[in-house]
């Protein structure tokens with residue numbers, strides 16, 4: 001295995017639905033660039049309609065890009081589908097299994113259709129905790145159970161690269177954690193995973209690196225820590241009666257509502273030190289003092305709803321450098 005090998009490489013990728021010119025067409029993917037190294041878990045985040053599924057379908061070879069370039073194992077997944085498909089596992093947003101077949105029949109059919117299928121029906125269903133439901137018809141499964149069946153089928157060929165489009169949508173908390181455990185096991189075994197998700201906790205739990213999309217573009221990418229580090233931390237506290245906020249020593253602006261104070265700063269340690277030294281000197285008790293770094297959720301909300309990058313006409317946004325080293329790229333900050 002080539003350590004550090006980029007198994008997915010996407011550059012300036014575009015996807016247009018409908019006519020190429022004139023009215024009616026819509027460009028859902030507008031110059032997306034990123035790469036995923038072997039063994040990484042990479043998450044694509046974004047609000048509804050940001051272009052995640054449209055992008056992932058291009059990587060899976062289900063459609064041809066209208067512009068740019070995509071390579072999986074160095075090959076074109078659309079034109080060289082026969083070479084790429086046996087090495088990837090795909091869990092689409094909607095599985096579309098025949099609803100009248102039982103779970104076991106579905107697994108049997110899928111095993112028979114998968115060239116490199118590993119394991120029998122029982123073993124396959126066991127992996128995702130569906131063994132007890134083997135004789136139930138697909139249409140009688142809950143939404144979460146259907147997602148688990150989708151996942152089991154995507155894993156059949158022991159794929160080197162696994163695409164998971166919203167793998168835990170509809171799962172309860174336990175089912176979600178079970179899926180996370182499975183993804184971690186797969187990563188430990190060397191599988192590369194590209195997932196889309198609406199759950200920021202999921203990205204925080206699983207992703208080595210992530211990209212946040214907005215309106216067809218990657219706005220920011222990097223490790224979860226890098227993405228949040230660029231956002232301001234927050235310090236909150238309540239001043240005792242009789243202490244005027246004007247006495248605060250802060251060199252950064254604070255929002256004051258009555259006795260409640262909120263400070264947003266990119267230099268949390270300095271602001272906190274200044275504040276605590278002042279409080280000790282003045283013998284002021286800061287009630288409910290709470291200082292925390294930005295969460296991925298805060299970063300996401302800010303980025304996905306308008307903060308961050310402007311349009312990048314070259315489509316060169318969200319690029320990771322050669323060799324797959326994660327770096328935070330934010331077009332608006334350059």
Ligand SMILES: Nc1ncnc2c1ncn2[C@@H]1O[C@H](COP(=O)(O)OP(=O)(O)OP(=O)(O)O)[C@@H](O)[C@H]1O
Nearest residue numbers: 017018026028046047048049050051052053054055
């Ligand atoms: N077949 C299609 N024809 C025309 N427009 C489409 C088609 N499929 C998707 N779109 C549009 O492309 C945009 C991106 O859709 P896409 O499904 O890729 O977004 P997404 O980020 O995966 O969203 P979600 O989180 O809701 O799944 C949306 O505006 C959508 O309406």
